Amino acid sequence: MTAPIEHRTTLIIEGWNKGFNKVAFTKMLQHEFGFSLTVAKNMTDQVLERTPIAINVESADIKRISSLAQQMGAIVCSGNSSTSAIPEDSCR
Secondary structure (H helix, E strand, C coil): CCCCCCCEEEEEEEEECCCCCHHHHHHHHHHHHCCCHHHHHHHHHHHHCCCCEEEEEEHHHHHHHHHHHHHCCEEEEECCCCCCCCCCCCCC
């Protein structure tokens, strides 16, 4: 018996809006993805520098996690399901 195929999508966080809650965003990265505090904080710092980050997310969770990130003030772009690379025109 084979295991079910996981469908994953790349979630791209491209930046932040006024009121971005960096502490809550860092905690969300830790809770949802199991990142260490150091990794989550580094990712949050990249967002604050407006350097896009890409996170592989199970397709079934993409809307929920996108919504969480947007509620915290992140600028979220959906990526694609075939690669973790950031598309050239991700949000534009």
